[in-house]
Amino acid sequence: MKSLILAAGLSVAATAGLAQDKPVLTVYTYDSFVTEWGPGPLVEKAFEETCNCDLQLVNAGDGASLLSRLQLEGARTEADIVLGLDTNITARAKATGLFAKLSPPPSGLDVPVDWTDDTFAPYDWGYFAFVYDNTKLENVPGSFKELIEADDNLKIVIQDPRSSTPGLGLLMWVKTAYPNKADQIWEALSPRILTVTKGWSEAYGMFLEGEADMVLSYTTSPAYHIVAEGDDTKSAASFEEGHYMQIEVAGKLAATDQPELADAFLAFMTSDAFQSIIPTTNWMYPAKFPADGLPEGFNTLITPVDSLIVSDVDAENIREEALAEWLTALSK
Known part of the structure; x- marks a missing residue:
């Protein structure tokens, strides 16, 4: 009996060890993004199916509060990605020196402006x-x-x-x-x-x-x-x-210890898998229209x-x- 218990214990420990071996990507975002009816749960599931990682979405307040929290935490922040700033505060965000350049910048976007920002990538508008x-x-x-x-x-x-x-x-x-x-x-x-x-x-x-x-x-x-x-x-x-x-964006922290995983997430953000989630969870226009287009209700909007x-x-x-x-x- 003791041997069976020991074997079971070793099995649980091994499983836990495998889970801990997965790299963790921490994304600071806003409250409505992480709620059960927001994009967060679906985005987390979809990205984890591609990355063999643990995506952790952290509610860090609304957009302007996100930046304030980052400024307080500085280079010690646990965030690898910040998702939820917009173009009204990206100049201030860049001035903090906390963000890294995009690698590579996004392309093929459907935002209604010429996108030339080399630090932040849009995900909706x-x-x-x-x-x-x-x-x-x-x-x-x-x-x-x-x-x-x-x-x-x-x-x-x-x-x-x-x-x-x-x-x-x-x-x-x-x-x-x-x-x-x-x-x-x-x-x-x-x-x-x-x-x-x-x-x-x-x-x-x-x-x-x-x-x-x-x-x-x-x-x-x-x-x-x-x-x-x-x-x-x-x-x-x-x-x-x-x-x-409003054009909402995400950016990579310069101090991240997961730079390649952060780049993978930013690339995933403009994929069909991510963008198809946005219209009926974040209720905004996607930065790159999904293959199936927009839901029918969007054709009634002003x-x-x-x-x-x-x-x-x-x-x-x-x-x-x-x-x-x-x-x-x-x-x-």
Whole structure:
């Protein structure tokens, strides 16, 4: 009996040893990516089938919080990859010196800009928009001006630009559409703001619970309700100023002890296996359209009258002024 127990123990130990021998790739990302309904579980399964490794997805906060955490951890960070920054903060991310160059840069992308960044690779993109319930909101604002002049009872939920990439996206949207009047827009808009949340998930949850009439999200958000729930009551308001574009990216940490595995993940990120997961889990446009195209619900989405975006360098240059305008307006 003892020999059988010993043999079983050795077998378990051997199995554990084999599991420990697998290299670990640690990816810092945001909360909605790692949830059971987000891309994370499917991405983890698909990549581990190709890499003979252990992919660990770590919830490290929303996009702007991701960068703050990295700056605190510095070269001691456990992250090999950071997934969830966007082009509004990539210039700041590069300035930290924490990221390595791509090897090789991605190609054949379907993002609606010429991609020349040699440090970050895109994995999805979309347009910011205010989402509303079309069975409850009758007079839908079609511009920031109309949102400001809407009924006094209309309330919106937005995200904090200091911690959230959507929040920063709204900041850039207003600043790009109204470069010389952004402070006036914010001051006039502030009575409409019910609250400012740290991240997207909390804000969208408040909207779904009926606490606000509109929420800052994406033009693609209604696709979730259509495809996953068979619910066509959520719509995105089309603004005559156009809509600001977000391109989400991932990058490799210079201090990674798994550089080849990190490169393999970044290459996998633009594969059909990864990109086919994005539309119906992250509810954004994929950076490279999968072979089967987009789900049917995506053909009902609004098309912005104009696409607004600035370079990563310009975004960094105007961020402080735009943030100061926002803070001043909301403190009154």
